Amino acid sequence: MNPIDSILAQYPVLVIDGALATELERRGCDLKDTLWSAKILLEQPAMIKQVHLDYFRAGADCAITASYQATIEGFARRRLDEQQAIALIKKSVALASEARDEFWASEAKRVGRPKPLVAASVGPYGAFLADG
Numbered sequence: 001m002n003p004i005d006s007i008l009a010q011y012p013v014l015v016i017d018g019a020l021a022t023e024l025e026r027r028g029c030d031l032k033d034t035l036w037s038a039k040i041l042l043e044q045p046a047m048i049k050q051v052h053l054d055y056f057r058a059g060a061d062c063a064i065t066a067s068y069q070a071t072i073e074g075f076a077r078r079r080l081d082e083q084q085a086i087a088l089i090k091k092s093v094a095l096a097s098e099a100r101d102e103f104w105a106s107e108a109k110r111v112g113r114p115k116p117l118v119a120a121s122v123g124p125y126g127a128f129l130a131d132g
Contacts (some may be wrong), residue, residue, distance in 0.1 A: 007114045016062045017055035024051060039086045040069035045095055052099035063100060063115050067092040068121040093120060
């Protein structure tokens with residue numbers, strides 16, 4: 001059985017977090033960049049984790065990672081090699097997972113809700129070109 005099916009059997013509605021990029025911009029991040037919010041993986045990863053944590057605190061049942069625009073090719077333009085790029089993509093999942101686990105550590109926050117999920121955001125083929 002799909003693990004999401006078992007969650008939905010008990011909790012028929014799941015809340016997905018809000019717009020990550022919009023919230024990062026609201027907090028002062030400059031996303032006018034070909035990497036968009038993936039740029040913040042390089043510059044301020046703690047900010048990404050904090051946004052995920054705040055969305056969980058606000059009731060989100062699922063965090064979407066900051067990896068929409070994170071590609072090996074896109075990071076290569078920043079002079080990162082393939083291993084460094086892959087590590088950053090994995091970091092986007094780790095940050096959301098860490099935020100989720102930090103949130104979930106409190107027994108009081110578990111009442112009436114499933115353990116939050118982490119979903120990887122994957123941009124469409126060619127999105128890293130950022131050419132519109």
